[in-house]
Amino acid sequence: MKISFHGADKDVTGSCHLIECAGKKILIDCGLFQGGRDLSEENQEDFGFDAASIDFVLLTHAHLDHCGRLPLLVKRGFKGxxxxxxxxxxxxxxxxxDSAHLQEADARAQAHRQQRHARNQRPVEEPLYTLYDATRCFDFFGRVxxxxxxxxxAAGITATFYDAGHILGSASIFLELKEGRKSCGIVFSGDLGSRGRxxxxxxxxxxPADVVVMETTYGDRLHRSLDASVKELYQAINDTFQHGGNxxxxxxxxxxSQEILWYLREGVEKGLLxxxxxxxxxxxxxxxxxxxxxxxxxxxxxxxxxLFKQKRDPFHLNNLHxxxxxxxxxxxxxxTSGAVIMAGSGMCTGGRVRHHLKHHLWRKNAxxxxxxxxAMGTLARQIIDGARTVRLFGEEVDVNAHIYTINGFSAHADRAELLAWQKQIQxxxxxxxxxxxxVMRLFASKLKNTEVLIPSRNQSFTLPGLKEI
Structure with a gap:
């Protein structure tokens, strides 16, 4: 039995972990690396294992950094x-x-730019995968x-999914492994949600399990209380409207998106918006x-x-467009004023939000x-970290808008919640x-009565003893 790590190792994207037991290879997630050009190139690299050799993928949830390379896995030979x-x-x-559509669109846009600028052409990057590849991937979804x-x-391998409370359908996965006389219980946290949402x-x-593989996204901080975060959201919206902006x-x-719609509806219903x-x-x-x-x-x-039983739609507002x-x-x-515009992506790495930022970032009343x-390297992080200007669609745009960061809405557990979750599994x-x-090293210093490992990419260990191979 062994475990190896092929993504989200000392990094926050590209989750991908491989278990080998009883002659089978089981992948836990196969996520996309997100952030910048270097990460885009990482997505094109070898997985660190033969895609055709994988028998099963156990998927914790549908975020792109956990499922985003599944079509590439199929494209490279996965048939499990x-x-x-x-x-x-x-x-x-x-x-x-959506991911495949964006990748195809990016490839077309690059080709178009090179047609307009004939000098110093580089080879046009092929999309990581196409809509065909993404559609073909769905043929391999089996048991629910x-x-x-x-x-x-499979023989010697049992999986139990537990509600992770992170996004709809998200799960932590408990694997019970047996191979000859060896046995091991191992838990993969996936991404953990915050309580009381x-x-x-x-x-x-x-x-309880022998081994836990767990996320540490917010392992260095405590979230602001949810009530305080909702109040700050309402205050930010009301202040912006008073100044005549969006x-x-x-x-x-x-x-x-669904959670913010919920709070906007409640704010209107309670007269707070x-x-x-x-x-x-x-x-x-x-x-x-x-x-x-x-x-x-x-x-x-x-x-x-x-609410749903009462036939009330918790995501609906009268002036929702x-x-x-x-x-x-x-x-x-x-x-130019009186509107809340919700658009993707959350890290501003793509999508329609970039157009809205181009039209509003320079406005002092927005x-x-x-x-x-x-994540580091994203446009969102640049703005949060205080950039005076950012580059959008080939232009430098001044950052004059009021910038709020309200981390109490995070779908990830904070340090205290992560520690409590890990302690229960012992x-x-x-x-x-x-x-x-x-962040991992800070979090590791808070853990008690457990051996802590922080693996590097493609590092392998035996199970259950976790000796490096």
Whole structure:
């Protein structure tokens, strides 16, 4: 038995971990590296294993940094079975089709630019995968996992999915491994949600295990309280409207968009936000994701379940505008005040939010509200870190807008929640992944009664003893 690491190692994107047991190879996630050009090139590199040799993929959830290289895995020879929850399966289809579309569009745009500028041409980058590749990937989704119901993956390998409370359908995975006389219980956290959130249930910790592989995204900090974060959101919107501007909220299409819609609706209903406020959901993927949310009540917490049973849509406002069409999206920028514009992507690495930022960042009466994690190298991180100007569509744009960072909305558990989750599992070995290296080391110093490992890319260890190979 052994485990090896092929993504999100001393980094926050590209989650990909490989278990080898009883003659089978099981991949936990196969995510995309996100952030900048260097990471784009990393996506093109070899996986660190033969794609055709993988028998199973157990997918924790549908975020691109956990599922985004699945079409590439298939393109390079994978013919096994992908197992995940029903909600994750639906969301992954949406995410991968969108990803493939963007990659094809980027390749066309690069080719067009090179036609216009004949000098110093570089070879046109092929898309990592195409819409055909993404569609073909769905043929390999097999059994559907149900929370807390074991699945016999193969002889000697049992997987149980537990609600991770991160996004719709997200899971932590408990693997029970047997090979000859050796046995090992190993938990993969996936991404863990924060407790007490709207819509989804709280994370459910798996049973005690020998080894835990866990995320550390916010392992160095505590989140601001949710109530305080909601108040700050309302205050930021009201202040911006009083100054005659618009609010831009870069949002992740899965979970964050739906959660912010929930709080905007509540704010209007309670008289804490103007009833005349116009809200634009300008993200085709977020629009489709919201529809998927409505079809998976098995993931809701009690309050959300009650609203749906009462035939009340928790994501609807009277002045909510759904803008799928690009022409409608462009028209939003003719509105100069009184609007909340929610658009992807959350880290501003692509999508329609970049157009809205170009039209609003230079305005002193506008505001940009960041409500999620921003990785190093992303446009969102540049703005949050105080850049005076940023480059958008080949132009330098001044950053004059008021910038808010409200981390209490994070879909990730904070340091205290991560520590409490890990303590309940009581592992002999704790492996830290999916975080910046400095954060991992700070978090490691807080762990007690466990051996801590921080693996590098392509590093391998035996199980259960975790001796480096």
């Amino acid at each position: 079975e992908i197992i995940t929850t029903s909600a994750s399966k639906d969301l992954t289809r949406l995410v991968l089709l 996992a149900h929370y807390e119901k074991p699945i016999n993956v 709207k819509i989804l249930r709280d994370p459910v910790p798996p049973p 609010v831009i909220i870069p949002t992740f299409a899965l979970e964050r 103007p009833a005349a406020m116009h809200v634009f959901l300008d993200s085709p993927m977020a629009i489709s994701a919201t529809e998927i949310f409505r079809h998976h009540p098995e993931c809701y917490d009690d309050e959300a379940s009650r 759904i803008t799928r069409d690009q022409t409608d999206s462009m028209a939003i920028n003719r509105i 505001s940009v509200i960041f409500v999620g994690f921003a 592992p002999e070995h704790t492996i830290l992944v999916h975080g910046e290296e400095e």
